[in-house]
Amino acid sequence: MKHLLLPFIALSSLSFGQITLTDQHFAGPDETYIFSTLTDPTIDYATTGANHTWDFSTMVPQSQRNLITRPTTQLAGTSIFLFGSFAPAPYKATYFNETTDLPLDQASSFLPIPIDELNAFTRRAADGVTSIGYELVSGGQGLGFRSDTIETRYALPMTYGNSYESRGYTNLDLNPIYDAIWRQHRHRVSNVDGWGTVKTPYGQFDALRIHHVIDELDSIYFTFQGFGMWIPIPVPLTHEYEWRSTSDKESVMKIRTNEIGGNETVTAVEYRDNFNGLGLTESALKVAFYPNPAVNELHVSTEEKAENFVIVDQAGRIWKRISGTSKDQVIDVSDLASGSYSLVVLFSTGYTSRKFMK
Structure with a gap:
């Protein structure tokens, strides 16, 4: 029996000490994960350290989202060759999923075409989990783009005290859908700055705490009345505070902040949870x-x-x-x-x- 959510594994009150994360502790293809989300500007994201207990068990969820990791057998069009089994080894995707990594809302104000869906491609290997490209879908037509510089989201194996730095660069040429180019530069600095026990309404986990600092610069080139121009898309400096366990293949807890003028503001809080449909749209389809x-x-x-x-x-x-x-x-x-x-x-x-x- 395939049981995708295993909350009772995490309910033990015993601490088993420091853990080490390998590629087997990260998501694979054809899996589903449910996250409860909330807004809490007062949540403590700063406190961390060795043998620490983070108690977020009193959080009250406001909505839910799901993450579906789709296998490359579901790829279509050019993405099959860019990220499928025929792709070069660094670009052979483990899975792809819908994402909000690119600032679609800001970009849509400059582009006269709707972007219906954005998919991100992930490769999982023994030495790390990497972001290898995107697929933009507009009007039912998908365009795939490999990242020229591949960003490492997680350097593996991972244990307390590890740190790593990575850069990602992707050039998304929207032709022939529209004469425009979207460029994304990302600089990630990550530190495993804590280990111990994290408590959420979903359970209790032995976990590593990872602090990511992500500096992103996006810009769009498009033509208007015969003139071409580059327009910068402002993306604030982002901090992600993430707790990961060996008993779950996705983050059991994550806090995201935006830094402006040296001050951090909490923008998102989420944790792994059971399904309850809270905040998800109920469909009228029969x-x-x-x-x-x-x-x-x-x-x-x-x-x-x-x-x-x-x-x-x-x-x-x-x-x-x-x-x-x-x-x-x-x-x-x-x-x-x-x-x-x-x-x-x-x-x-x-x-x-x-x-x-x-």
């Missing part, structure tokens, strides 16, 4: 399935092709995740224990949830 109760299979029909099907129990723990392939899909539930579950159907525009018995 979903039908049979039989209920189910024995070995669920036959599911959807109004539009779903992105993913997720089966969660009454506590919100994820027991299965299946990629959507068509409007009519058969889901194997033979390995589920008897009980009450919810089938959560994730569309690009929201989700629909239906209860069933096994």
Whole structure:
């Protein structure tokens, strides 16, 4: 049985000392992670050190988001050759996922075309986790771009006291969609500045604390009435305070701040959690399935092709995740224990949830 969320592993009150993170402790393809998010400008992001306890267990979530790591078998168009199995080794992606790494809101004010989706490509290897490029989707047409300089998000193996520095550079030429160029420069300085126990509403984890400082400079070149110009896109200096554990393949806790004039302002707080649909958009798309109760299979029909099907129990723990392939899909539930579950159907525009018995 594939159990993607393992909160009870983290509930032990025992401390097992310092941990070491390897590539096996980071996300792979075809996985789903749920994060609860909130806004708390008073949260303590500064305190850290050796054998420290960070207690964020009283946080109250305001919304949720999901991270779906899509395998390269789902690539289409030029991205297959840029990041698929035929790509050079440094650019063979482990997975890709929708991201907000590029400042789309600011860029959209300069570009006369809508950017519907931005995907980031990740490579996971024994020596590190790297960002290797992007894919922009506009009007259903995708354009892939390799990073000329590959940024290392995590240098591995990782333990307390480690530090590393990395730069990333990506040139996104939007032709033939539009005569414009988007350039991204990133400089990352990361320090593993703490180890100990972090407590969240999701559980208690032995963790490393990593402090990333990310200095990004973006600019766009486009033509207007026959004249070309470069327009800088302001991106504030960003700090990410991240707690990672060997019992979970994504951050169990993350705090993001923007630094302006030497002062940091908290802009985002999130932690790994069970699914509860809080803040996610409920879709009006029709979903039908049979039989209920189910024995070995669920036959599911959807109004539009779903992105993913997720089966969660009454506590919100994820027991299965299946990629959507068509409007009519058969889901194997033979390995589920008897009980009450919810089938959560994730569309690009929201989700629909239906209860069933096994």
